[in-house]
Amino acid sequence: MTSNTLTITDNRTGKRYEVPIEEGNVIRATKLRDIKNGPDDFGLMSYDPAFTNTASCKSKVSFIDGDQGILRYRGYPIQELAEKSTYLETAYLIVKGELPDLKHFRVWEHNVKIHTMVHENIKKFMEGFRYDAHPMGMLVSTIAALSTFYPEAAQIHDLESRRLQTRRLIGKLPTLAAFAYRHTRGLPYVYPDNELSYAGNFLAMLFKMTELTYKPDPALERALDVLFILHADHEQNCSANAMRSVGSSQVDPYSATAAAAAALYGPLHGGANEQAIRMLMEIGSVDKVPAFIRTVKEGQRRLMGFGHRIYKNYDPRAKIVKQIAYQVFEVTGRNPLIDIALELERIALQDEYFIAHKLYPNVDFYSGIIYQAMGFPMTMFPVLFAIPRTSGWMAQWAEMVRDSEQKIARPRQVYIGEPERHWTLIDKRREPTMREDQVSEVI
Numbered sequence: 497m498t499s500n501t502l503t504i505t506d507n508r509t510g511k512r513y514e515v516p517i518e519e520g521n522v523i524r525a526t527k528l529r530d531i532k533n534g535p536d537d538f539g540l541m542s543y544d545p546a547f548t549n550t551a552s553c554k555s556k557v558s559f560i561d562g563d564q565g566i567l568r569y570r571g572y573p574i575q576e577l578a579e580k581s582t583y584l585e586t587a588y589l590i591v592k593g594e595l596p597d598l599k600h601f602r603v604w605e606h607n608v609k610i611h612t613m614v615h616e617n618i619k620k621f622m623e624g625f626r627y628d629a630h631p632m633g634m635l636v637s638t639i640a641a642l643s644t645f646y647p648e649a650a651q652i653h654d655l656e657s658r659r660l661q662t663r664r665l666i667g668k669l670p671t672l673a674a675f676a677y678r679h680t681r682g683l684p685y686v687y688p689d690n691e692l693s694y695a696g697n698f699l700a701m702l703f704k705m706t707e708l709t710y711k712p713d714p715a716l717e718r719a720l721d722v723l724f725i726l727h728a729d730h731e732q733n734c735s736a737n738a739m740r741s742v743g744s745s746q747v748d749p750y751s752a753t754a755a756a757a758a759a760l761y762g763p764l765h766g767g768a769n770e771q772a773i774r775m776l777m778e779i780g781s782v783d784k785v786p787a788f789i790r791t792v793k794e795g796q797r798r799l800m801g802f803g804h805r806i807y808k809n810y811d812p813r814a815k816i817v818k819q820i821a822y823q824v825f826e827v828t829g830r831n832p833l834i835d836i837a838l839e840l841e842r843i844a845l846q847d848e849y850f851i852a853h854k855l856y857p858n859v860d861f862y863s864g865i866i867y868q869a870m871g872f873p874m875t876m877f878p879v880l881f882a883i884p885r886t887s888g889w890m891a892q893w894a895e896m897v898r899d900s901e902q903k904i905a906r907p908r909q910v911y912i913g914e915p916e917r918h919w920t921l922i923d924k925r926r927e928p929t930m931r932e933d934q935v936s937e938v939i
């Protein structure tokens with residue numbers, strides 16, 4: 497007879513415990529607390545640094561099968577959305593759970609676009625940054641500053657307030673991102689043009705000069721929109737986890753989004769495509785690729801833009817990004833780094849080291865090449881990521897707020913520090929004697 501349970505025998509006590517298996521492969525970590533060595537024992541807990549095998553929530557937003565290379569938003573394959581949808585429609589799908597009909601889409605588009613303007617004080621706030629401020633640092637701070645403009649956003653249990661802040665954030669992010677870019681260029685900020693599409697308006701706010709109306713190139717506009725679709729959500733990644741974790745304190749969504757954007761600022765998350773570009777520039781030419789691959793196999797380097805915690809197959813987004821690259825080059829001219837990237841991929845995909853380690857190109861391998869061809873400096877790469885990911889963050893946050901099983905996020909720790917000891921007068925203390933490894937731990 498089979499049953500959906502796990503039987504655990506505690507060899508310290510000889511006791512047996514039945515733990516239910518939910519959803520096919522999930523056990524509740526709190527069940528381990530029942531396993532005690534004696535009446536005063538705290539009970540067992542699991543230790544999982546970086547949450548590599550711990551589900552922190554139940555979610556309906558996106559699904560990844562890393563072995564098969566599958567990504568779906570609300571059940572829809574990423575390939576279909578990239579081919580047929582627009583970012584604004586995909587954002588609706590992500591935050592509301594269903595694709596809109598025409599009437600609902602029109603209302604949604606209107607509701608997002610009426611929030612593209614920002615308060616003039618936000619503009620002044622941004623003007624206060626140094627001339628060479630990193631645009632992502634500006635974006636993170638300005639998102640946080642929005643919470644001071646919309647104090648009603650603290651009503652996180654109010655459905656209408658959540659909807660309003662979601663539309664506001666999706667509407668305002670391109671404006672903040674473009675202002676940050678213009679600031680680093682010493683150019684006047686450009687106000688939104690709501691006659692244009694979401695991506696088209698963003699391009700206008702970035703690149704408009706003296707012309708009365710800016711006409712975005714349709715190929716670049718569509719390429720950017722598809723890149724936005726590809727970056728809209730990616731289940732419990734570092735920034736989504738930051739959004740949920742910070743949001744679980746019941747802070748307003750602007751503050752939680754600022755925390756999520758801060759997580760995205762890091763080189764292991766939103767900055768990986770910059771590292772990929774730097775690597776390609778360092779390699780310099782196609783003939784240097786085999787030597788570079790050797791250094792990677794010897795463990796001296798990593799092939800940036802390759803490998804993924806979840807995907808052990810070709811990242812489905814990377815395939816689409818690679819196709820977009822050629823469409824963009826038709827307009828911008830070919831970015832010569834693509835030839836080095838293609839050669840790296842060709843050699844890596846048939847090399848036994850990369851095959852054995854299941855290392856395939858991820859979304860960051862080609863995206864930087866496109867952004868560079870479109871004229872974006874590398875400092876803008878994480879900013880370009882944050883714009884579309886805002887819909888994912890808001891969907892993850894709203895799911896967390898409505899989930900009755902969620903509480904303030906508060907992991908346990910395994911304490912490995914000193915046992916109890918007592919304070920002494922400063923002149924009675926001995927010079928601390930520390931081992932080398934302890935010194936680096938405490939500074």
Ligand SMILES: CC(C)(COP(=O)(O)OP(=O)(O)OC[C@H]1O[C@@H](n2cnc3c(N)ncnc32)[C@H](O)[C@@H]1OP(=O)(O)O)[C@@H](O)C(=O)NCCC(=O)NCCS
Nearest residue numbers: 764768792797798799800801802803804805853855858860
């Ligand atoms: C994404 C990444 C951080 C995932 O890391 P992870 O799941 O923690 O995997 P690990 O770092 O434990 O690596 C597992 C093995 O693959 C190897 N490996 C992983 N990524 C590699 C890469 N890009 N180049 C060469 N070897 C790599 C590791 O050396 C390790 O080998 P070992 O088992 O022989 O020691 C990692 O693949 C990486 O650093 N990639 C490059 C950076 C990047 O593109 N990041 C963007 C992700 S979207």
